[in-house]
Amino acid sequence: MPFGEQPAYLRVAEDLRQQIVDGTLPPHTRLPSQASIRSAYGVSDTVALEARKVLMAEGLVEGRSGSGTYVREQPAQRTISRSGYRTLGDCSPFRQEQTDERVRGTWEGHSERQEAPAEVAERLSIEPDEPVMRTRYVFRMSGEPIMMSTSWEPLRITGRTPVMLPEQGPLAGRGVVERMAAIDIHVDNVAEEVGARPALAAEARVLGGLPGHAVLVVTRTYRAGSLPVETADVVVPADRFRIAYHLPVR
Amino acid sequence: MPFGEQPAYLRVAEDLRQQIVDGTLPPHTRLPSQASIRSAYGVSDTVALEARKVLMAEGLVEGRSGSGTYVREQPAQRTISRSGYRTLGDCSPFRQEQTDERVRGTWEGHSERQEAPAEVAERLSIEPDEPVMRTRYVFRMSGEPIMMSTSWEPLRITGRTPVMLPEQGPLAGRGVVERMAAIDIHVDNVAEEVGARPALAAEARVLGGLPGHAVLVVTRTYRAGSLPVETADVVVPADRFRIAYHLPVR
DNA sequence: TCGAATTTGTGCGTATGTATC
């Protein structure tokens, strides 16, 4: 391993990665086989294997046993729009996002009473172990699961009201804002933080990706004034989605 | 290699990953050594090695040669605030983010005249190959590079004006909104899309991460009404940053 | 239809270098 150089397998991976992102190797094309890589770059079998593995771990390519390694459909096409800002008129450049926004899909949720974990308590500005209602959702579009989310609401607020269970009662599935309005709590702002991390195995199993592939995590807290009324973690596969915001300036 | 089971190295990696995220293995602790893993899980040396490699590729742990494999400082502590929404009063829960927002750092930029690549042209609603001014930035906090960004402005708008070069003239470094205001263009909205992808080698070199580790990419377009006046790609390491938005509801 | 060649997926043993303790 020569001097200040990178390890061989990273050098090979980098070269292939570059070819993928600049279009030399477009989606659905086959990568050179392990044997070809070996001879083309003058490296051993292990190095060629490692290089492919790096790209697979990044989600750029997909190995098909007995057939080859193929460049994956890259573009994170779908956007999930998170803001209600509107420009005037129908010719606005944001109409598409708005149609994307109304996710015409199905979902299922399951609620459970719980004592607030430390991090959730902090986000809700309540004491740890105070009771909360946790609801887990899985969202599907045309049958395929694409998004999962876990939401927490303090029972101090919703307990013993008709909206205590998000997925039951007259306002089932109508969203936090409407449900809270029904008990005279007026949600007027939401804070969201977008991050990314490798998917846990359970998430990958649900969302169809592989464990370790990046997911986008939206940490969201709805508030009425400065009072948090709901906080949630939303998880989507990073290779298929982007989160869109449209904001006024000034 | 029994039937529907996962490969051994993924099973081991998953187990360790779980222990990391649920706090059993907190940051800075040492993972079991390769030999320990080998005996604890009843697997070979290679499998233990592969499992560690998976976690390293995900950025969860960091190998220190001769010492051990250590859980990395996980929390994506810093948030980059992207919205100017304000609640009333000083006791607002968003003061911190606001202080985070005014990135007390340094940056350097380098501008270059260019013909718009197809994707940029689409984002700016101009014809491909129309001239644009491209500016590359590297942002540093206390000397350390943390964010890079590439911005494009149509020369149709800024050409032959005092603000043609973002980093020169009387308004150097004052931001798009102020610069455009100086030539009587009033930016009133911004669209942002947040996604994630593996870092390219060049980005990893600048940002200090490893190629393949996830980066957050913010695709931003400033507009005056429906007229795009600037578009940019902002890249930050996903393991250290989150992008924060604070929005009004309704 | 059968079988051979190819290719990926997984796993083993080993060797060498280097950083840390």
Next chain:
DNA sequence: GGATACATACGCACAAATTCG
């Protein structure tokens, strides 16, 4: 200096899936 532990690399083996004659 010596022991430990990671980092990279090589070669080999075999199973399973796919492709193709």
